[in-house]
Amino acid sequence: MSTFNVTKVKITNRGCCCPERFNGAEIRIGNIPEDGGTQNTICVKIESLGRGKEGEYVCGMVGRYVTITIPxxxxxxxxxxxxxxxNNVSEGYAVTQLGADVPSKTNLTGRHFLFPKESITDYIVLTPAQPMRLNSFTLCMNLALNVSENRETILFTYRTLYYDALTLWQELNGNVGFYMSGEGIMFPNLDKCNTWNHICLTWESEHGSCELWVNGRRTGTKLYRKNSTVQPGGTVILGQDYDSYNGGFDEKQSFVGKIKDLNMWNKVLSLRSIRSVFRGKVKQKGDIFDWSDLSYSIKGNVKLV
Known part of the structure; x- marks a missing residue:
């Protein structure tokens, strides 16, 4: 039996009766056949789906079995x-996400993405190397913004079906805002004296500790979303913010400028490691995203320079 990169699952609920039986259903994907596949990893837990309605759930997970169960x-x-x-793994395809073609997988060391102007069409879809089920993470990247003062700018967004699960913004007042499914927290402004700003955001669930590092210096520590989990089954993009799962972009919030050296780990890196990343000496390859082996799809007029 072949193993597939399962990109998405579409489900149509029954229209005649009892649509509420689907409430709380789980889609699981993996290679374990025992117990009807219920030991495999959850792609998504579905709150509800109306009578006769179709739901589309993005997974980006590898496996031979897809199970839908009501635990x-x-x-x-x-x-x-x-x-x-x-796509069949044996055919050499990479995992894709909603809105993506079969992505390129490239070593981008020494290169950057250029977002030339405000738009609702220019963005990058990133394909994570593993499902975005996170109890902790470190997200690092280099940014060169080319936007006016007093303008919101999206820096990174991960959206699931119902929530903005993980978003990073430059706010109207210049602060950096971090949001996980609701009210966010604020960190100080980026350094306007620098053409490039290197940022690293860390968060861990056990204590809710969250830190933002700018150009190798910690700008602050906050407590945020203790005992939370980032859920898989969504889409990661650069350049735009999803107002809904399938789009709703606002050009006045779009990213304009350059992005490079984006790496993401499923853990909080040590102080020494974060400073090494800032100096360009990445010793630990990103578990989620790795700039030297990045899967991505370009939409619109974004340039790889």
Missing amino acids: GRIEYLTLCEVKVYG
Whole structure:
């Protein structure tokens, strides 16, 4: 049996009766056949789906089995239709996300993405190397903004079906705002004297500790979203912010400028490691995103320079 990169699953709920039976359903993907595949990793937990409605759930996960189950309940789960989309791993395709073509996978060392102007069409879809189920992370990148004062600018966004699960902004007042599914926290402005600003954002769930590092210096420590988890099954993009799962871009919030050296780990890096990353001496390859081996898809007029 072949292994597939499962990019998305489409489900149509029954239209005749009892649509509430689907509430709380889980889509699981993996290579474990025992127990009907219920030991495999969760792509998404679905809150509800209306009578006769179709839901589309992006996974970007590798496996041979796709299981839809309603855990902890003994009742029938009847669906009208299930469609699974993916690519055979043996054919050499990379995992794709919503809005992406088959992505390029490239060593981008020494190169950068250029976003030349305000738009609703220019962005990059990033494909994570593993599902974005995170209890901690470190996100680092180099930014050269080319925007006016008093303008919101999206720096990084990860959106699931229902939430902006992880977004990083330059706010109207210049502060850096970090949001996970709701009210966010603020850090001081980026250094306007520098053409490039290197930022690293760290967060861990156990204590809710969150830090922003700018150009190798810690700008502050906050407590935020203790005991939370970033859920998988969404889409990561650079250049735009999703107002809804399928789009809703605002050109006045779009990124204008340059981005390079984006790396992301599923843990909080040590102080020494963060400073090494700032100096361009990345010793630990990113578990989620690695600039030297990045899977991405360019949309619109973004240039790779």
